[in-house]
Amino acid sequence: ENLAIDLDFLNEGLWMDAPHAMLGKVTGSNISAIIPDYLKEKLYVDAEVVGEGRDVHDYFTETPLNDSVAQTLEELQVGGKVSGRLHLDIPLEEGLITHASGEVTLNNNSLLVKPLQSQLENISGKFRFNDGNLASDTLSANWFGQPLAVDFTTQEQPKNFLVNVGLGGDWLPAKLPGVPADVAKLLSGSANWQGKVAVQLPKNGKPDYKVDVTADLKKVSSHLPAPLDKTSGQALPMHVQVVGGLEAFTLSGSAGSNNTFNSQWLLQKEQVELARAIWQADSKKVPPLPEDKDLVLKLPALDGESWLALLAPEFTRVSAPFSSSAPPKIKGSASNVTLPPRLTLQTPQLLVGGQAWHQLTLLIEPLLTGTQVTAKGQEVDGSLLMAEHGPWRADINYLYYNPQWTTHEAQDPLAQAAVQEPETPSKISFRDWPALQLRCKSCWILGQNVGRINADLTPKGSVLALTNGLIEAGNGRANVSGEWQQDRNGDKTARNIALSGPKIDETISFFGLTTPIKDASFDINADVNWRGVPWQPQINTLNGTLKSRLGRGQLSDLGGGRAGQLLRLVSFDALLRKLQLDFSDTFSRDFAFDSIRGTANIKDGVMHTNDLVVDGLAADIAMSGNVDLAKRQIAMEAVITPEI
Secondary structure (H helix, E strand, O other), X not given: OOOOOEEXXXXXXXXXXXXXXXXXXXXXXXXXXXXXXXXXXXXEXXXXXXXXXXXXXXXXXXXXXXXXXXXXXXXXXXXXXXXXXXXXXXXXXXXXXXXXEEEEEEEEEEEEEHHHOEEXXXXXXXXXXXXXXXXXXXXXXXXXXXXXXXXXXXEEOOOEEEEEEEEEEEEOHHHOXXXXXXXXXXXXXXXXXXXXXXXXXXXXXXXXXXXXXXXXXXXXXXXXXXXXXXXXXXXXEEEEXXXXXXXXXXXXXXEOOOEEEEEEEEEOOOEEEEEEEEEEEOOOOOOOOOOOOEEEEEOOOEEXXXXXXXXXXHHHXXXXXXXXXXXXXXXXXXXXXXXXXXXXXXXXXXXXXXEEEEEEEEXXXXXXXXXXXXXXXXXXXXXXXXXXXXXXXXXXXXXXXXXXXXXXXXHOHHHHOOOOOOOOOOOOOOOOOOOEEEEEEEEEEOOEEEEEEEXXXXXXXXXXXXXXXXXXXXXXXXXXXXXXXXXXXXXXXXXXXXXXXXXXHHHHHOOOOOOOEEOOOEEEEEEEEXXXXXXXXXXXXXXXXXXXXXXXXXXXXXXXXXXOHHHHHOOHHHHHXXXXXXXXXXXXXXXXXXXXXXXXXXXXXXXXXXXXXXXXXXXXXXXXXXXXXXXXXXXXXXXXXXXX
16 A cells, blocks of 8 residues: 555566555555566565554454464564564566565564463563564563563474463562462562473364463562572572463472472363362472362461461452352452362471371361361361351361460460550451350360360351350360450350259369369259450459359368369459368368358359358358458358357
8 A cells, every 4th residue: 555666677577666555554664676587587575664563463363464473473473563674575477485584673562472372561672574484683672571582483383383481580589470469578589490382283183381480589588487488599490380271271390309290271261270289299200180169278288377467468359268169269450260169288287276287188078068177186176157148057076275375474364364554455356257156075174175066156246156165075064155255344254053963073173173072963053244355264254143052062182183274363262261160170071061052143253142051960050251252362250150
């Protein structure tokens, strides 16, 4: 189009020159077309061209070069304005093939490698083409926001079209896409890496590709929790290999000398599915893929508390909660990544909740009604069903939970229970918690064997209600109900506890404690409330009532043993020691009784009673007075009436 041309007929040839012409939407300049010999039936065209990358592709699709140059530019799509030189060798005899060659200059362009759906930005440099065969110089570019050196070649074969890409960079891991901001703060240094990409595009069949990447993380420093902590200068070689096609690929490799991984990815239109994957520590051989759709992590010892604190904000990026039977998804920049429905974690030690859990295997898998988490290790054996609809249910066969608090007493709720200063409101919010049904057959809590535990927890706005609470241990039984309420004044806890059993000493000894009261049945009911969270009451805010009745038994020698932490919490052992009356002149060391009964009112941590009666065989004892649970002080009067 818009062609102004000078024609020069000379001897047996024709020379044509045009200063300017439009080749489709591409601008051509300094155009020369020569037929040097009519008998040889060849036309040679040379031109300088400038245009948008897409327009250059569209121009070649309208020429005999559609199956060569145009096809190449379809797989390697150049964006932005390009310039270059074009040489055409056009046979004038019908049926023969036109050949094209030339050079293209890129200046701050983009390049989409279509088979990999990956785009390079700010690419500058030159490449040459000879029909469908391309070869580039080393180009400079940006990939994922970081500088990159890239070169590529293409080769047209009778049955295949080959694309080879070389990559290299020295990248900052902290700036990689998808790295959470809190994680990036703990990374410094750069990683030198090189990659090779080989793409095969058969003329009949589906494309396939192979990617090899090697990296050296020696200059990287990481302050992430173990096992991803690393000092600068410590060698950490990495190798990644990708093999696949347009529908799926496998990604495998190694990290360091003893970590290997393998995975399978399925490619869909707007979604990438991680179908199966495994990461294995202490292994030098790439592990086989899991048989089912499963993400298997065989890791070294983990500091779970540090990882949870670090990654907690990122959990909000998971679009499908674990309580859903749908596969969890992580939203990426261009497409959604769907994770395997099953997750298996194996570790020799997981530190979480103030305790080390040893030889632990965690399994997360979908069920028709929700998602089930199964935990099995030295300290736990049980499962949690996270239902899509209705309450969650925890069925625990065995649990040993004995968190080791630091030496700082502020970490220990037992040490803080008697603190009288008002506590700041807890940061826990249960407004969005699911209802939970807990069933534990054998539980050890804080080093004590508490036996069987049942509990139903139901959040209702700002209130967390406890119903059907049950503890069965040492022939004793405790029925518990109550509420944990949060308001502008902080936390408030209310509890109703009914204790009963045939022998109080057997029940207490089950917890490793001793009591001077022997062989007596017991029926005790406490209806109390306090300011503070359930596990850390402010004793000076304790209010409520206490009713007790003990059946026939005896008070034996009170000199031995000591109560445990929980009983010391309310100075119960101190009270019993104060009640150790010496009737040795009149009675034996064991004081038999038919019953002990009484009621008490508690206000601001002070318990008052005026009807505590011991119906003894040798004497009756009537007691009244106060017990200050916060200050651990007792002021009681006892009236003793001997049996004559």
